[in-house]
Amino acid sequence: MTEVTLHIDGVAVTVPKGTKVIRAAESVGIDIPRFCDHPLLDPVAACRQCMVDVPDAGNGRGMKPQPACALDAMDNMVINTATTSDVARSAQEGMLEFLLINHPLDCPMCDKGGECPLQNQAMANGRGESRYGGIKRTYPKPTQLTGVLLLDRERCVLCQRCTRFGEQISGDRLLSLVERGAASQISSGPDRDQVSYFSGNLAQICPVGAITSVDYRFQSRPFDLVSTTTTCDNCAAGCSLRVDQRHGDVRRRLAATDMEVNEEWNCDRGRFGFRSESDALTSPMVRVDGELQPVSWPQALSAAAAGLKKLDGQVGVIPGGRLTMENALAYARFASEVLNTANIDARARRSASAEEADFLQRQARGAGIAYDDLEKARQVVLVALEPEDECPMVFLRLRKAVRKAGLNVTAIAPITSSGSAKLNAKVVPTAPGDEVSALANLKMDADTIVLVGERAGSLPGVLPGAEALVQKAGARLAWVPRRAGELGALAAGCLPSGKGLAVDEMLAQAAQGKLGLVLGGVDLDDLADPSAARQALVQAPFVVSLEVRPSAATDLADVVLPVASLAQQAGTFMDWTLTARAVEPVVPPQPMTDRRVLAELARRMGADLGLPSYAAAHQSVQDLVTSRAALAPAPVSAVKPAPMPTTRSDGLTLASWRTLLTTASRCLDGADLAPRPPSVVAGPHAGLVAGTSVVVRGSDGVAVEAPLAIDPNAAAGVVWVPDAPWAPGAVVTLEPAAPTTPTPEVQGGER
Numbered sequence: 001m002t003e004v005t006l007h008i009d010g011v012a013v014t015v016p017k018g019t020k021v022i023r024a025a026e027s028v029g030i031d032i033p034r035f036c037d038h039p040l041l042d043p044v045a046a047c048r049q050c051m052v053d054v055p056d057a058g059n060g061r062g063m064k065p066q067p068a069c070a071l072d073a074m075d076n077m078v079i080n081t082a083t084t085s086d087v088a089r090s091a092q093e094g095m096l097e098f099l100l101i102n103h104p105l106d107c108p109m110c111d112k113g114g115e116c117p118l119q120n121q122a123m124a125n126g127r128g129e130s131r132y133g134g135i136k137r138t139y140p141k142p143t144q145l146t147g148v149l150l151l152d153r154e155r156c157v158l159c160q161r162c163t164r165f166g167e168q169i170s171g172d173r174l175l176s177l178v179e180r181g182a183a184s185q186i187s188s189g190p191d192r193d194q195v196s197y198f199s200g201n202l203a204q205i206c207p208v209g210a211i212t213s214v215d216y217r218f219q220s221r222p223f224d225l226v227s228t229t230t231t232c233d234n235c236a237a238g239c240s241l242r243v244d245q246r247h248g249d250v251r252r253r254l255a256a257t258d259m260e261v262n263e264e265w266n267c268d269r270g271r272f273g274f275r276s277e278s279d280a281l282t283s284p285m286v287r288v289d290g291e292l293q294p295v296s297w298p299q300a301l302s303a304a305a306a307g308l309k310k311l312d313g314q315v316g317v318i319p320g321g322r323l324t325m326e327n328a329l330a331y332a333r334f335a336s337e338v339l340n341t342a343n344i345d346a347r348a349r350r351s352a353s354a355e356e357a358d359f360l361q362r363q364a365r366g367a368g369i370a371y372d373d374l375e376k377a378r379q380v381v382l383v384a385l386e387p388e389d390e391c392p393m394v395f396l397r398l399r400k401a402v403r404k405a406g407l408n409v410t411a412i413a414p415i416t417s418s419g420s421a422k423l424n425a426k427v428v429p430t431a432p433g434d435e436v437s438a439l440a441n442l443k444m445d446a447d448t449i450v451l452v453g454e455r456a457g458s459l460p461g462v463l464p465g466a467e468a469l470v471q472k473a474g475a476r477l478a479w480v481p482r483r484a485g486e487l488g489a490l491a492a493g494c495l496p497s498g499k500g501l502a503v504d505e506m507l508a509q510a511a512q513g514k515l516g517l518v519l520g521g522v523d524l525d526d527l528a529d530p531s532a533a534r535q536a537l538v539q540a541p542f543v544v545s546l547e548v549r550p551s552a553a554t555d556l557a558d559v560v561l562p563v564a565s566l567a568q569q570a571g572t573f574m575d576w577t578l579t580a581r582a583v584e585p586v587v588p589p590q591p592m593t594d595r596r597v598l599a600e601l602a603r604r605m606g607a608d609l610g611l612p613s614y615a616a617a618h619q620s621v622q623d624l625v626t627s628r629a630a631l632a633p634a635p636v637s638a639v640k641p642a643p644m645p646t647t648r649s650d651g652l653t654l655a656s657w658r659t660l661l662t663t664a665s666r667c668l669d670g671a672d673l674a675p676r677p678p679s680v681v682a683g684p685h686a687g688l689v690a691g692t693s694v695v696v697r698g699s700d701g702v703a704v705e706a707p708l709a710i711d712p713n714a715a716a717g718v719v720w721v722p723d724a725p726w727a728p729g730a731v732v733t734l735e736p737a738a739p740t741t742p743t744p745e746v747q748g749g750e751r
């Protein structure tokens, strides 16, 4: 790489050719004020706040003052910033004065007050008194941009960070710059009617208080907040998160910087999807005469221990996907060491096949694929994965690679989704279950990465088929689950082995009254058949539920043991890249974590989990992560796939995935996070017109009604329904809705 050496304020700096002067200055600790500059956005030089004096452009000749954010560092260049140059200082003061002419002096009630670059620079570099005596420009305020964002236009300094974010990063152009001259303003953009999954980033990168979040508005001051950096629990991306709390209540969540993972972004689910601890369970409960009664911890633990002992090993353990690895390890040991059972399965979700369990046993080994690898790959193939909905940071990184490195994305998908369109992906229209044939027709090599989504587990043959093809081509494969605790749980041993029962089998046995259950944070609505799961809990001889909040599972349990929320404890997640990510307590810790409760329960049952403290559990997790990273890839074993449902002559094959902001998500609280409006997508279909209401009906009689969108590129014989109440590959019918049908509604939407 060619390097250049320049002098900034007399300091010699050597940087790669093409580096902007503002970055070169940063590299030696010289601060140049800026508003529009952002290291992850292309320069636009809109605010002119970063003006520097250039006595020598590297060719022996000087230049008039230049914006450092748009000026390439050149060999032998001489740059003087406001620290050493009156020219630069005067230019910066002048620009600040212009910016403040129309900016309201409402810092005491502006949400950005206390952390506002404009406020800071006005204090540091501005004039003490304004020379402007006219009337400031005003606009009606605030303008509601989305359910979670507000815009106060008079505060805007027209830096265009928000418009560039939409164009360059997320691909949702919610905003644009309109009008000219003094009337220039930020307004709705061409994608104004779209739902962006990344809109919260606009509030974070706006350098003034023009874009603020509804959720945080007038809630707090930065100096009142206690900040903690932790890992987001909303998906398996592993995003670094800054959580701000005040008096023990989480007030906001922001993207923290981790250039290896989320860079400086996060998704709206990660940012706004949190709940306070105010509705958490406060007391253990035991069912007495059919009613749950609050009892003391010793009473509840004794009741749970006695009930589990009576089952004499006929117990199944279902830890949900929200667990830290420390807690997951405790469930695994509780099953094997205390209950003496192999019936443990963390896949409390739609797919839990033996074929998938076999595939997952080979995951969480070796070095994994990093986000950076996505940028370096020549081709990324998406199989049964919609990254915008199922792992938003993968989507952003792919979009960056497409835009900056010319990455080719191929989506083996039933329809052309909005995410595929924004990735400029080549879509291979494929019905669920046919992914392996589609993959076999692709040219893959060592520069190809195949990302397989969680729903592939419900499509027989797809996981081992994809694995075998990838291995043969010398390409690489990564499994991208939806939930943050999924990979950690499988590394910790929360998968059935040998004669161990899978989730569905455990629930089926429980429904026959043959199996008691220990549930750890299970969302029944995330299972393949939520009503059958409820029935299983009713019929099970004994159910212990460890939960943070009241839920359908706690309502039906015999003993309820309240456990610490993620905000109240430390731990570890393993993200889809197989990297351990630290979880930190962001509010005062609550000692009764799942691990501690299970350890106490084990003690009452005369056993020892061997995890007496958090430190011991954490050390075991670290050892586990290190030892799994050293393992060689496991050979692919042949498992006979179960047959796919046969499509009837009048039926279509269902395609579906969980959308990011689905209404039924249990983690969305407080903010009005609108999911994308439900619409059914299919190819051209005789007798059906785009925009009209249609009904998709499953063989169980359940129906989904929504407007129809026609995708000419959709796979033949397939209908796509967001958050469908049936597994992908199910046989459904599609018909026009009766004219009298009431308001569109999707039944069975889940997390």
Ligand code: SF4
Residues within 6 Å of the ligand: 155, 156, 157, 158, 159, 160, 161, 162, 163, 186, 205, 206, 207, 208, 210, 211
């Ligand atoms: S709204 Fe904020 S981010 Fe957008 S142009 Fe104005 S100041 Fe910049």
Ligand code: FES
Residues within 6 Å of the ligand: 033, 034, 035, 036, 037, 044, 045, 046, 047, 048, 049, 050, 051, 067, 068, 069, 070
């Ligand atoms: S930061 Fe350089 S012009 Fe805005």
